[in-house]
Amino acid sequence: MRHDSRLSRMLHVLIHMDRHEGTATSETIAAMLNTNPVVVRRTMAGLREKGYVRSEKGHGGGWTLGRPLSEMTLLDIYEAVGEPAVFAVGPACEQPSCLVEQAVNAALAEAFEEAEKLLLSRFGKVTLADIARDFDARMARHPAFATAAGAGWHS
Amino acid sequence: MRHDSRLSRMLHVLIHMDRHEGTATSETIAAMLNTNPVVVRRTMAGLREKGYVRSEKGHGGGWTLGRPLSEMTLLDIYEAVGEPAVFAVGPACEQPSCLVEQAVNAALAEAFEEAEKLLLSRFGKVTLADIARDFDARMARHPAFATAAGAGWHS
């Protein structure tokens, strides 16, 4: 099953925005993500509602960060993109009348809830600043990319 | 994103088969799952390869359990249906050249791997006999269903 890449994409964008001076247009961001400006606006609308980014229309407009990366966790962004379903596997029926199926669903639900709890709890502990620091470490190990990467927008 | 219900369905079928005397045809099973005999054969083919069920062609043929429920775990069945992707959320690109994206992917991968490890480890500890026991407990609490449920095939 093809997976949802919105969380991943938004993390990517936010860190770039932090390293980039001024505003970034949907077009610029779309080029970086290899996608379409409309998809960028659609996805970032959720982040704007929560105040993680701001948008300005017209000349010189575009997107800016609404708060520092140290004040955004993976969980925040996961929630801002609409809390998409975490699991690609699930029950055949939500409210089965069959008692066997009820027992199966209960066993699966228990396992999935535990895993989801762990995942989201971990998401809550990782800030975007942590990821940006890891990016810095990676750049230090790859000096060839340093100039281009440090300059701002790139894919 | 719509999820994969093969694991859930196979657990459902296997427990019914355990409580059912003799063989069950794909048609009977399909009726119970509200689906199609071909879908049943397709999905159960994986279980047959691992020996969890056997199939016989012709008159009086159909499906039978290949071993007791106490010797099948959720993990076994998960693997037998093809180890479908657990998560519906994931990276936009598997091998990104962008170092920011690499750092994002690494952070997400770490969290997802941990959650998947927990999930599968739990799957490995739950046998189908455990679920069947839970079914028995549910039936004891719902005496109205006891006759129909105990008789064998039902939805």
Place this chain on the structure above:
DNA sequence: AAGTTTGTAACTTCTGTTGTTGCGAATAAG
């Protein structure tokens, strides 16, 4: 030989993300 049942390929349907087009609204520049 006839009837039942699985095995499998090929195709369609369904659902949700992603991609695209088009146009309106807001803002800045000249």
Place this chain on the structure above:
DNA sequence: CTTATTCGCAACAACAGAAGTTACAAACTT
């Protein structure tokens, strides 16, 4: 105030993967 830029949003098309369907061959029972 006119024009260029940029977001906002609705509507629709493309795509991917699971599920459903059709058709027919193969194997087995009686």
